[in-house]
Amino acid sequence: xxxxxxxxxxxxxxxxxxxxxxxxxxxxxxxxxxxxxxxxxxxxxxxxxxxxxxxxxxxxxxxxxxxxxxxxxxxxxxxxxxxxxxxxxxxxxxxxxxxxxxxxxxx
Numbered sequence: 658x659x660x661x662x663x664x665x666x667x668x669x670x671x672x673x674x675x676x677x678x679x680x681x682x683x684x685x686x687x688x689x690x691x692x693x694x695x696x697x698x699x700x701x702x703x704x705x706x707x708x709x710x711x712x713x714x715x716x717x718x719x720x721x722x723x724x725x726x727x728x729x730x731x732x733x734x735x736x737x738x739x740x741x742x743x744x745x746x747x748x749x750x751x752x753x754x755x756x757x758x759x760x761x762x763x764x
Contacts, residue, residue: 670711678718678721680726688739692741695747696713698744698748720751723750725742
């Protein structure tokens, strides 16, 4: 199984509970989601508004995609719905580096 994060950005969106996005895997778009707590774990600042969470996601998309692919490789059963990244997954699959500062909010 070869998994390569897509280089072209795709549209991430807030559904009221999580950020939804897609990762290219084996030539197909894999539906994924990440929880607000997981995004806060990646962020050096506290963020609660959907626009802030989307900004954090955009700043960390490459490592988030890598975590999704790592989680997918370790998964034993078939998926139902989007592959979900939770706060606990950040510790298990996430980067060893400390959180980086997020880009400033746009005025």
